[in-house]
Amino acid sequence: MGSFKLDPRIEADTAYVADWGLSRVLLMNNARFPWLILVPRRVELSEFHDLKHAERMVLIEEISRASLSLKTLTNAVKINVGALGNKVNQLHIHIVARNEGDAAWPGPVWGSGSPVAYEQDAKAALIERLRTGL
């Protein structure tokens, strides 16, 4: 089985925030939307049903925690949660804060335009806020 290794495409698009009980918490490097990625630190998983029952119990609580914290932190109207994985097979869950009038509203963020990288300082400040607030 080997040990957990983050998919290089996910790694290239994100910054490390924290390791929770099951998931690595990452910030998408896209200033257009406050956007977290949760990646369960397990190998060879691509679907929710690939996880063990007990791991799913942890994962849904981590999704819920990320969702509530990100909504509070960003004053978002709605959180979008998605696990797609058509391009990157490694199971990863998108948690995206949405607001009326944002760059893709009310459509999905996936497939909507190109990412805009954070300024270095803004990214560091946001990661700091996330580490405290999540």
Add this chain to the structure above:
Amino acid sequence: MGSFKLDPRIEADTAYVADWGLSRVLLMNNARFPWLILVPRRVELSEFHDLKHAERMVLIEEISRASLSLKTLTNAVKINVGALGNKVNQLHIHIVARNEGDAAWPGPVWGSGSPVAYEQDAKAALIERLRTGL
């Protein structure tokens, strides 16, 4: 609080399949993709974190069950799971079977083209298969 009532926009786009422990299982009336919707039969919920802990434990198992069954039943390459709710506030989870070369591959199904209604007979047959296979 009142009792559970399916959002009329979800009702208009779907057909009833079954009631599970927590969720109503619906088939999206869109022949382009095998597409289920799970709606927890609770009132005034829009986010995962609005559910009680015990309900989330049930919901993630229902998501996992729908995902595995739909994948098996349709021979899909990947299941896409999403909870968006930017237009319809009532918490509902999309479970979509995806295959290379389908109408939106590898992009998301949300925001991709217009639904194509099932033929009446094909829809009835699929619902029957889902009731047996899910």
